[in-house]
Amino acid sequence: MEHLTPMMKQYIEQKNQHPDCILFFRLGDFYEMFFEDAVLAARELEIALTGRDCGLEDRAPMCGVPYHAADNYISKLIDKGYKVAICEQVEDPAAAKGIVKREVIKIITPGTVIDPAMLKEKENNYILAALFHEDCIGISYADISTGDSRTTEFMGVSVFSNFLNEVVKINPREVIINQDTYSDKSIAAEISNLCGRAYITKFDPWAFKTDYGAQTLKNHYQLLSLEGLGLQDHPFSIGASGALLTYLEQTHKKSIHHLHKIQYYHTEDFMVLDKTTRKNLELTETMRDRDRKGSLLWVLDKTNTAMGARLLKQWIEEPLTKSIDIQHRLEAVDGLKADLLVREELKEQLRETYDLERLVGRISYGNANGRDLIWLKSSLSRMPCIKNLLGAFSSKALMEINDHLDNHREVIQIIEDAIVEDPPISLKDGGIIKETYHPEIFSLREAITKGKSWIVNLENEERQKTGIKSLKIGYNKVFGYYIEITKSNLNLVPSHYIRKQTLANAERYITPELKEIESKILGAEERITELEYQIFTEVREKVSMFTESVQKTAKAIAALDVYISFADVSDRQNYTKPVVNEGHLIHIQSGRHPVVEKMMSESYFIPNDTLLDCKDNRFTILTGPNMAGKSTYMRQVALIVLMAQIGCFVPAERAVIGITDRIFTRVGASDDLAQGQSTFMVEMSELANIIHTATSKSLILLDEIGRGTSTYDGLSIAWAVVEYISSVKHLGARTLFATHYHELTELEGLLEGVKNYCIAVKEKGDDIIFLRKIIRGGADQSYGIQVAKLAGVSEKIVNRAKEILHQLEANDINKRQKVSSVGEAEIAMAKDEQLDLFHYHSDKIISELLKIDVLNTTPLEAMNHLYRLFNMAKDCR
Known part of the structure; x- marks a missing residue:
């Protein structure tokens, strides 16, 4: 250290204070990086790596970026998951004696970005803090760019699973956990696995203490107690929230006053959707390409503002579970859908409204320029017209929006008096203030x-x-x-x-x-x-005093934008207002898949009905060939339920939706090689999760359960699953079960609530036509060879497959005849031949009957035989 030059000593001092950051060290018109930071930044930013004399034998590796273009380079590093510390000159070089004093003025991390160039306009940028304590977890998360801030707790059974589901929903860019938790590598690995792009930050354990968190919250929100936040009975939320605020103030080097008063929420107010379900239903991105086009969000997003687009994504991610709240949303959509002229006028006003949430965030943070203020003035000037247009509606939700909108005359007047209409971007070149102002x-x-x-x-x-x-x-x-x-x-x-x-x-x-x-x-x-x-x-600073009221207006505008988007899509796509209640019935008439229907612009989508309840129609066994549309149908039902519970109209002629607390999907086959799990292990793990966490109000979609192992093992598992889920005693959840095991169709009549449906298929010789229609009854074959032919498999292979199929069918008939002629299923077992799983018990009864010597049996022995056979028959059921 003593051999280093004075400037390099200053660099090392700052770097030692921020070892987990890439240090941008201001030298004249450049930010320079040295040593390991330089090597890393040169590689990641693809810039030249040079060297500089530093007082040591070897030159220090060095790279740099121009001061005026630094934001672009910082953005690239943040996107790659790095943290950047900005070390600035904090005194005038002309007045400095000796080396210019430098300090880190802010730390930019993936979760603390506020610069619009580093943010996605239609997505929130969340940072989350998690406090783990035995069987309790508290979380607190915020979007620093919008001021949105929320917290909740998890306790009791499946606490960690529920926490992980919530993390998937929030999808934070950065997760803060205390160092004690980080030492538990399984927890850190699980979080990293779920949030592939999240930066995991270790933070000091003292910041998570409840007492410290309570005082931090009271100081930040200027409160005497936490009752005003509703946190007095939630110690783990307090600890997580205190740590989050502390971390944000340490990185931004100032108080974050524009954060909303933190909102405590109950997870049971929202439908639970795990990572698998979100992926399979393609809610916000497609499975294959992770593209927005082809997702439910792509269909429903006709928003006109960035804040509306963000709120729409949030609503899709967390459907409601209280029917009264859903009804209020549906009434708002209904009113807007019915009045096209007013809706178009409202859209025109919204198109001219800038991102109020992020504008006021930058203003409060002290990062806004003259154009930001002009955009704020222009946007707020739209409010009187919007309020006037909303006066025509009587729905509770739209009336509340109208009440929350403020004309903000004082804010508009402050900006109008001071700022020129077309100010420059830079604040240091003048030309911003009107000459009449001063x-x-x-x-x-x-x-x-x-x-x-x-x-x-x-x-x-x-x-x-x-x-x-x-x-x-x-x-x-x-x-x-x-x-x-x-x-x-x-x-x-x-x-x-x-x-x-x-x-x-x-x-x-x-x-x-x-x-x-x-x-x-x-x-x-x-x-x-x-x-x-x-x-x-x-x-x-004067404008920032109105931050809270502008944020309130921004939230109202965002909600209005989503309602208008729902109304627009419902009008154009011929969607229907669903009936949503607290019952268990899901009855959909002529339902359609919203995404597939929109993608099929040149052809007609075949609608289908659905009837599920917790009584006679709680379990649907769906059979039919591959490619016929079973998976599309099942996803269609789930999406219609979800759309209804976010408050949107649905693609159907009529729909009655009983509140669903969770949607589970077990669709498709995939290995998880990173975790050392085969396709079948993944299938069974997901199935176990469903069995352990589903309730009678859940909706379960199961596709080809048991197909990842041998035929007989798989069939046995599928049979047992149907028994367990369909039973009110065990679960009784509403379920759609697609399978190629046609033997399972015999369960209708044996198990209460099980009904058979299949995909209609039309045969023309050796060819088949998929009719895409769901009908009552079970399919009698899978048409696998015909599907292979449609897919373009070689004709030689197809013909050979037919020959093999005929041989197998003939062998199967011979085996059945052999077993039947002898009259005892045990002979088949002895010869290691396949049993008929669904007639095994009846075969035993027949076998017992054949053993009885009817002519030499006394009346008492006959009654005993009858009683024993009766009990065997009861076991069959």
Whole structure:
């Protein structure tokens, strides 16, 4: 350390204070990085790696980026999951004695970004803190760019599973956990696995203490107690929230006043959707390409504002479970759908409304420029018209939105009085404040204007005096004002001209008179720049005093935007208002898949009915060939239920939706090689999760359970699953069960609530046509070979498959005849032949009957035989 240069010592001191960050060290017009940071940044940013003398034997690796273009480079590093510490000069180099003082003024992390260039316009950028304590977990999360802040707790059974489901829903960019928790590698690994792009930050355990968290929250929100936040009985939420606030203030180096008063929410108020279900239903992105197009969000998003788009995504991620709240949303959509003219006028106003949430966030944070204030003024100016248009509606939700909208006349007037209509982006170049706002600005502007007139007059006078017609007066930031004369006219230059600069084809001069004018102009420009910046920050501070009311308006506008989007889509796509209640019935008439229907722009989507309840129709066994549409149908039902519970109309002629607390999907086959799990293990793990966490109010979609193992094992598992889920005693959940095990269709009549349905297929010789229609009854075959033919499999393979199929079917018939002729199923077992799983018990009864010597049996023995057979028959059921 003692051999390092003074500047490098200063760098090392700052780096040691922020070892987990890439340090951007300000040197003149560049941010420089050294040593390991330089090697890493040069690789990630694809910039040149050089070196610098640092006092050691070897030169220090070094790379740098221009100060004015730093945001682009920082954004790239943040996207790659790094943290960046900005180390600035905190004193004027001209006034500094020795080396200029430097300090880290802010730390930018994936979860603390506020610069719009680093944010996705239609997505929230959440940072989450989690406090783990035995069988309790508290979480607190926020979007620092919008001020949104929420917290909840998990306790009791399946606490960690419920926590992980919530993390998947929130999808944070950064997760803060205490160092004790981080040492538990299974927890950290699980979080990292769920949130592939999340940055995991270890934080000091003391910041998670309940007492510390309570005091931090009271200080931040200026409260005497936590009752106003509803957190007094939630110690783990308090601990997590305190840690989150502390971390945000440490990274931003200032208090984060624009965070909303933190909202405590109960997870049971929202439908639970685990990671598998979200992926299978393609709610916000497709499975294959992770593309927005092809998702439910793509279908429903006709929003006109960025804040509306973010709220829509949030609503899709967390459907409601209280029918009264859902009804309020549906009534709002109904009213807007019915009034096209007013809806179009509202859309026109929303299109001209900027992102109020992030605008006011930047203003409160002190990061806004003049254009941000003008955009805020322009947006708030739309509120009176929007309020007037909303006056035509009587739905509770739209009336509440109208009440929450404020005209914000005072904010508009502050900006109107002070800021010019088209301000520059930079705050340091002047031209932001109206000259009528401050008397000194008016006088300084006048001095600058007159000074420039003096320059023009002086140029004309000097041309006349010298006779040099090409003489001109110019200006640059390095040399100031100058008189430029071409070399062909140097013999005419007066003796009192003072040479200032020599060029290839000209000479530049100054005169005492020009120097005096320059002093007046530049002095006025420097003063007006300083004064305008000072006034602007004062105006920005005044506007920030209205942060809470503007945020309230922004939330109302976002909700209105989502309702209008729902109404637009429902109108264009012929969606119907569903009936949502607290019952168990799911009855959909002529339902359609919202995404597939929209993608099929040139063909007609075949609608289908659905009937599920917790009584006679709680379990549907769905059979039919591959590619016929079983998976599409099942996802369609789930999406219709979900759409109804977010408050949107649904693609059906009529729909009655009993509140669903969870949707589970076990669809498709996939290995999890990273976790060392085969397709079948993944299938069974997901099945186990469903069995353990589903309730009678859940909706379960199961596709091809048991297909990942041998036929007989798989069939046995599938049979047992149907028994367990369909039983009211065990679960009794509403279930759609797609299978190729046609033997399972015999369960209708044996198990209460089980009904058979199949996909209608039309055969034409060896070919088949999928009719895409769900009908009562079970399929008698899978049509696998026909599907292979449709998929383009070689005709030789198809023909050979048919031959093998005929042989197998013939062998199966012979085996059945053999077993039947002997009359005892045990012979088949002895010869290791397949039993008929569904007639095994009846075969035993027949076998017992055949053993009875009817002619030599007494009445008492006959009654005993009958009683024993009766009990065996009861076991069959």
